[in-house]
Amino acid sequence: MDWDKLRIFHAVADAGSLTHAGDTLHLSQSAVSRQIRALEESLNTTLFHRHARGLILTEQGELLFDATKAMNKRLDAASARIRDSEEEVFGELRVTTTTGFGTLWLAPRLPKLYEQYPDLNIDLMLEERVLDLPMREADVAIRMKEPSQADLIRKRLMSVRMRLYASRAYVAEHGEIESISDIQKHRLIFQSLNSTQVAAGATLVQHLMSYEVPNIFTVNNYFGVLQGVLNNLGVGVLPDYVTEDFPDLVRVLPDLESGEVPVFLAYPEELRQSKRISAFRDFVQDEIFEHRKRIRDAAAG
Structure with missing residues (x-):
């Protein structure tokens, strides 16, 4: 009609x-x-x-x-x-990010966002595939590299490095790892090289494997790697953002780490005025600021 x-x-x-x-x-x-x-x-x-x-x-x-x-x-x-809506934040916001960052860093912090904006509904899509933001497959993305799609607003949030971690119980049982060659005596846990991941992480794993590590356990995401480490299965390659939320982790070989991995937040140009996007962006930036501050304070103390 x-x-x-x-x-x-x-x-x-x-x-x-x-x-x-x-x-x-x-x-x-x-x-x-x-x-x-x-x-x-x-x-x-x-x-x-x-x-x-x-x-x-x-x-x-x-x-x-x-x-x-x-x-x-x-x-x-x-x-x-x-x-x-010029003053309020409500409705659905579709957020996409990697499985590791979404499960280990973002999801545990979302209750604070809901406390501030109880009428906001987050649809969190965790996958390594880069969704098409201009085609509105998602509203906002947090990715481990700068998005290449056109017509996007991009903001660099922080940098991540891949490092080696073990549980306190594992270190107490198996002893300190003093040199990289000692890694041969331990089970190495890492994200499988045939799964989608940041190049810096894969490069670090390939370097470690050059020491002919005989015992390995691979998983297709960092959440699985973390579970293996927390359950004393071995030494894991993990992003450094997990350290604050899992105090039982101990860094192994502190001089060894990957190259820098930039973390970007991106959303379509057409959503520039979206109150939902602004609220989410500001929340993530505030959480990262507080996260960094707590890490610095802990290191200083």
Whole structure:
């Protein structure tokens, strides 16, 4: 159905007069009448009984008027929420990031975001595939390299390095690892090289494997690597952002680490004014700032 004709029909039904509806719509009576006739022809029905005192809706007209009243109410409600959204944060926000960062860093911090914005609904999509933000496969992304897609707003959040960790219990049982050659005596846990991952992590693992490590355990994401380490299975290659949230981890061979991995937040240019995006971006930046501060304070103490 033609939305413009429905708008004119609603005004006529509400006013009960072609003339009064025309005044409201700033249209001539004849123009309003033509639109009503065209709508009746398209529906193959009569919407109004016409008599000297004005117009009365037919049964079919009443049905259509009920529908347009409901439509108007929903449009009014939407308009009000759009106006409110200039100050409020609500609705769905689709966030995509890697499985490791999403499970180990982002998800545990989301309760604080919900406390601040209880009407915000996060749809967290964890996968290594880079979703197409301009095509709106997601609203905002946190990725371990700078996005190459066009028409994106990008902000560098922090840097990550891959390092070696073991549990305190594992170190207590097996002793300190004093040199890289000692890694041959331990089970090495890492993200499998045939899975999608940052190049810096793969490079570090390849360097370690050059020491002919005989015993390995591979997983296709860092969450699995962490579980192996926490359960005393061996020494794991993990991103450094896990250290604060898992105090049982001990860094092994502290002079050994990967190259720097940049972490970027990105979203489509068309969502620049989105309050949901702004709230999420500010939240993540604040959490990273606090995370860094706690790490520095712990190192200083």
